[in-house]
Amino acid sequence: MAQVVEQLTAPGAGDDASFDVLVVGGGVNGCGVARDAAGRGLRVALVEQDDLASWTSSASTKLIHGGLRYLEYYEFRLVREALQERERLLAIAPHIIQPLRFVLPHEPGLRPAWLIRAGLFIYDHLGGRSSLPRARGVRLRESPDGAPLQARFDRGFTYYDGAVDDSRLVILNAIDAAERGARIWTGVRLTAAARRGDVWEAQLARADGTGFSVRARSLVNAAGPWVASVLREAIGVAGPEQLRLVKGSHIAVPALYEGDHAYIFQNGDGRIVFAIPWRSGLTMIGTTDEPFSGDPSHVAISPGEIAYLCACVSEYFKQPVRPQDVVASFSGVRPLYDDAATNASAVTRDYVLAVDGAPDAPPVLSVFGGKITTYRRLAEHALEKLAPWLPQVGAPWTGAAPLPGGDLGAAAPGEDRLAAFIHRQQARYAFARPAMVARMARAYGTRMDLILAGCAAMTDLGESFGADLHAAEVDYLVAREWARTTDDILWRRTRLGLAMPEEGRARLKAYLEGVR
Known part of the structure; x- marks a missing residue:
């Protein structure tokens, strides 16, 4: 390979x-x-x-979404197109894109409830037919969704978008x-x-x-x-x-709540901040919007951005978030088209x-x-x-063609395709830890068989580096996915960077040097 x-x-x-x-x-x-x-x-x-x-592309908020907040800037064409694309991508890449429920607590001092309700109604219908549930209101004091929030929040809303492994x-x-x-x-x-x-x-x-x-x-x-x-x-x-360069940064802290849903918070400056379940038992918080100048390859979060994100979510969660709680961060530079907006958050x-x-x-x-x-x-x-x-160019074709590994097969009525596929794969590869099979299913879809087919025991996967990463998977990534370094594998192919122990990282580096 x-x-x-x-x-x-x-x-x-x-x-x-x-x-x-x-x-x-x-x-x-x-x-x-x-x-x-x-x-x-x-x-x-x-x-x-x-x-x-x-x-x-690997420093996004890891969402496939229409951009609810863009409705405030009357970007209806963009939101409509994004909602239509959300539906297409959920269909062609069900292994790496899954529905994600958002909880939006209502902050009375900011956007009025009627405006949020109207925005969510438009959001539900602007893109046409959707496979995701519609938005609804929720009484937070009576719902598990309100458990991690401060007691002052009673009214809220829920809606759906998609979570994606961006890299x-x-x-x-x-x-x-x-x-x-x-x-x-x-x-x-x-x-x-x-x-x-x-x-x-x-x-x-x-x-x-x-x-x-x-x-x-x-x-x-x-x-x-x-x-x-x-x-x-x-x-x-x-x-x-x-061209306007805008830096967006995220932080990760130990999980702030139980559940696989996300929160979207309004901030006093008019921006919104997400809190999203992330790998290795963490909550990801983001994003910022700051003008950027300089070399985009040397982008990093600033202390001010960390303080901003911590302060924002601390206005909502019972458990305050402090800069010393941050265990990871990442930043990216967005190359936005400059439409002369004075606020970086408002740039199209x-x-x-x-x-x-x-x-x-x-x-x-x-x-x-x-x-x-x-x-x-x-x-x-x-x-x-x-x-x-290019007069010989063919017709458009990508709207319905599954991305590699996305042909998961059918599921029973009411059953999620990915969940059904994971269940079948866990039965097929019963020798492996169920969590490892589930991770690989979400990363590779049906192409995980290129890694596991022919294996009857964990020893068949070769050297173990930790975090359920083995030589067979590394060999596949080198041969089929252009991986060359430990960062390529741990941060952009498998997302195991936070879970991998230093000793395993060193052995992986040595293994890659031997492969090359």
């Missing part, structure tokens, strides 16, 4: 270096475009200077793109590109400093926070100036696709803004814009 990724990540001098689409950036938008284009019969290559989902969403799009013929090159960056007649001549560099060139009929600049610098410095095109999360090109000159399409929920539709729009230069 290792040869599969070697073929994709290390192009040789004799390889065909001509493509219809060269995508720059291995986040959710870039991998989504690569998947869509490859499935339409186009020759596709994607370059990512680090690992897939290294930056913004795995990126990886699955890359896998599908590769299996449809795309070349996925990680640890490779675009250093320069120039128009040569009707194609781009692109210079690429590997992490070891060696370089190679490819030709492409079109470029897609999905470099996220680096989108403007790629345009100016590598491509030499004067792109739009309307809609996307803008800017095309530079002429009928006789190859185009470069740059992605500004966007949110993880709408990545698939963004990819469709990108291919629509490139169609005049």
